[in-house]
Amino acid sequence: MKRPFLVLCTVLALLSSAAYAADDKKSARVPVPAFKTNIDKGDKCVEPTEVMRRDHMKFILHQRDKTMHEGIRTTRHSLTNCVDCHADTKTGSVLGKEGFCESCHAYAAVKIDCFECHSSSRQAGVTKDSATAAPSTVRALNIAQKKANEPAKGMNP
Amino acid sequence: MSINRRQFLGLSGAAIAATALAPGLRLIELAQARSPEEATTSLHRWGLLIDSSKCADGCTSCVSACADENGIQSHGRPATDAQWIRKVTLKDKQTGHVQTLPLMCQHCEHPPCVDVCPTGASFKRADGIVLVDKHICIGCRYCMMACPYKARSFIHEATTGQKQHAPRGMGTVESCTLCVHKVDRGDGSTACADACKKEGHQAILFGDLKDPDSEINKRLASQQSTQLRADLKLNTGVRYQGI
Numbered sequence: 192m193k194r195p196f197l198v199l200c201t202v203l204a205l206l207s208s209a210a211y212a213a214d215d216k217k218s219a220r221v222p223v224p225a226f227k228t229n230i231d232k233g234d235k236c237v238e239p240t241e242v243m244r245r246d247h248m249k250f251i252l253h254q255r256d257k258t259m260h261e262g263i264r265t266t267r268h269s270l271t272n273c274v275d276c277h278a279d280t281k282t283g284s285v286l287g288k289e290g291f292c293e294s295c296h297a298y299a300a301v302k303i304d305c306f307e308c309h310s311s312s313r314q315a316g317v318t319k320d321s322a323t324a325a326p327s328t329v330r331a332l333n334i335a336q337k338k339a340n341e342p343a344k345g346m347n348p
Numbered sequence: 349m350s351i352n353r354r355q356f357l358g359l360s361g362a363a364i365a366a367t368a369l370a371p372g373l374r375l376i377e378l379a380q381a382r383s384p385e386e387a388t389t390s391l392h393r394w395g396l397l398i399d400s401s402k403c404a405d406g407c408t409s410c411v412s413a414c415a416d417e418n419g420i421q422s423h424g425r426p427a428t429d430a431q432w433i434r435k436v437t438l439k440d441k442q443t444g445h446v447q448t449l450p451l452m453c454q455h456c457e458h459p460p461c462v463d464v465c466p467t468g469a470s471f472k473r474a475d476g477i478v479l480v481d482k483h484i485c486i487g488c489r490y491c492m493m494a495c496p497y498k499a500r501s502f503i504h505e506a507t508t509g510q511k512q513h514a515p516r517g518m519g520t521v522e523s524c525t526l527c528v529h530k531v532d533r534g535d536g537s538t539a540c541a542d543a544c545k546k547e548g549h550q551a552i553l554f555g556d557l558k559d560p561d562s563e564i565n566k567r568l569a570s571q572q573s574t575q576l577r578a579d580l581k582l583n584t585g586v587r588y589q590g591i
Contacts, residue, residue: 255483257387259479259481259483260471260473260481261387261388261473261474262387262388262473262475262528262531262532263384263385263386263387264384264529264532264533265384265385266384271512274512307506307507307517307518308482308507308510308515308516308517308520309510309512309515310509310510310511310512310515314512
């Protein structure tokens with residue numbers, strides 16, 4: 192009786208180790224999501240990372256209705272703001288194999304509908320500096336800059 | 349702290365002046381562009397005034413400016429390509445007099461497209477701009493049938509290269525948004541009106557129909573103007589002159 196039991200144990204042990212080996216190989220083949228921010232603003236997103244990972248879709252959904260129906264165009268939770276920060280530096284897009292949105296959605300097997308209509312590319316002219324400020328702030332700064340420059344010009348002989 | 353008679357009178361005078369001026373200041377504030385956090389209100393109603401006598405035959409700069417601004421691309425199939433604005437030629441058969449005018453969504457006060465929409469995707473914003481919420485549009489095209497101006501288009505094909513401010517995609521209906529992103533930004537103009545001005549025709553004027561001091565309102569008050577299909581009593585936000 193003892194011998195068959197030992198044989199069984201050995202077979203099981205071998206099988207499980209083979210399964211682990213297979214798992215190791217598989218994990219190398221499944222692309223891991225590319226969690227990266229391409230415009231350098233540190234690790235700080237508009238909300239804490241844990242909140243964003245779980246609830247980013249809720250923020251976008253809420254913002255979507257506010258913008259569409261009430262014309263509220265704050266940038267904090269807007270899709271444009273997501274794309275401007277997270278778009279890949281090479282492709283300028285959040286889609287593609289290395290893309291911030293697509294790589295994770297592919298890993299989690301969740302279909303992403305946003306970019307059938309919305310642009311997946313960073314806005315033209317968005318740079319490291321301007322992406323950190325909301326467009327309205329940028330406008331205000333530009334006006335302030337102009338005002339600051341004007342008297343200086345007048346003062347010159 | 350004690351104040352003498354002179355100081356008291358001075359303070360009272362300042363208080364009275366402030367009360368008298370405050371409503372005026374509030375009006376100025378209302379006329380200015382709202383901040384991104386503020387919702388649209390019915391204090392405004394945006395519209396266009398189009399003078400067809402100034403609209404040049406053969407000129408399509410408003411159409412191309414609209415396509416540029418909103419990222420509308422042609423697939424080379426005019427029967428199904430999206431059209432937010434088109435040039436219409438009118439001919440008087442008796443006299444042979446020909447005139448052209450741009451035709452787009454008329455942004456009705458009582459829009460038939462909103463009445464027939466089964467999902468609530470077709471809606472009118474508080475400031476009178478009629479839009480399609482493509483997130484809830486199911487592409488049934490009832491609104492296209494209901495619109496007396498043929499202003500709406502259905503997107504038949506997968507779309508790429510959209511503008512950030514103008515999302516558009518296959519299976520939904522769309523039409524002129526009165527450049528809603530520019531309105532929200534406080535630009536005070538539309539792409540078509542800007543293009544027409546640049547061409548030197550000045551046939552299209554954008555403005556607030558509820559602001560008594562706006563140029564559009566002054567012209568509507570002093571000159572004759574027409575609503576297209578006024579018999580339908582839709583109270584359009586786009587008015588015409590010279591037809």
